[in-house]
Structures are given as C-alpha cells and as structure tokens.
Amino acid sequence: MTKAELVSSIAISTGYDKTTITNIVEAAMANVKNAVAEGENVYLRGFGSFITKTRKAKIARNISKNVSIAVPEHKIAAFKPADEFNKMVR
Numbered sequence: 001m002t003k004a005e006l007v008s009s010i011a012i013s014t015g016y017d018k019t020t021i022t023n024i025v026e027a028a029m030a031n032v033k034n035a036v037a038e039g040e041n042v043y044l045r046g047f048g049s050f051i052t053k054t055r056k057a058k059i060a061r062n063i064s065k066n067v068s069i070a071v072p073e074h075k076i077a078a079f080k081p082a083d084e085f086n087k088m089v090r
Contacts, residue, residue: 007025047081048080052077055074058070059071
C-alpha cells in the first residue's frame with residue numbers, strides 16, 4: 001500500500017476529503033520522524049514502536065579492495081511491531 005492508497009482508504013472510511021487526510025498523514029509522519037531523530041521513542045499502542053537503536057563500532061571488510069574498514073558506532077531507526085499486530089500477520 002502506498003501513501004496515496006492509504007490516504008484514499010482513510011478518506012473513504014471517514015468521509016473527509018483527501019486533502020485534509022493527506023495533511024494529517026504528512027503531519028503524523030513528520031512528528032514521528034522528528035521524535036525518532038531527536039532520540040525519543042514513539043509508542044503506538046496496538047500498532048508498534050518507532051525506536052532508535054545504537055549499532056556498536058566494528059571492523060568491516062571491503063572484499064573487492066581487500067582492506068579492513070572501521071565502522072564507528074552509529075544510530076539507526078527501527079520499528080518493532082506490537083504483539084497484537086504480529087498476531088494479525090501470522
């Protein structure tokens with residue numbers, strides 16, 4: 001499902017126009033992105049959690065050049081689905 005399909009589906013089920021729904025979806029995604037970028041976790045009960053994980057520093061290999069590369073510790077965004085959501089997928 002694309003964002004446009006999501007907007008259309010919500011517009012049909014709620015009766016609001018697509019422009020309003022698009023603005024709401026965009027605002028919600030922007031708020032989630034900003035919160036995670038600032039290191040906050042976003043918990044949506046029954047759906048899942050958007051969290052920040054820290055990857056440890058490591059030594060990686062570039063096999064085409066046969067050299068070792070030091071990869072520093074860094075943070076990544078991750079999504080952990082709620083148990084209720086996982087049960088629906090199974």
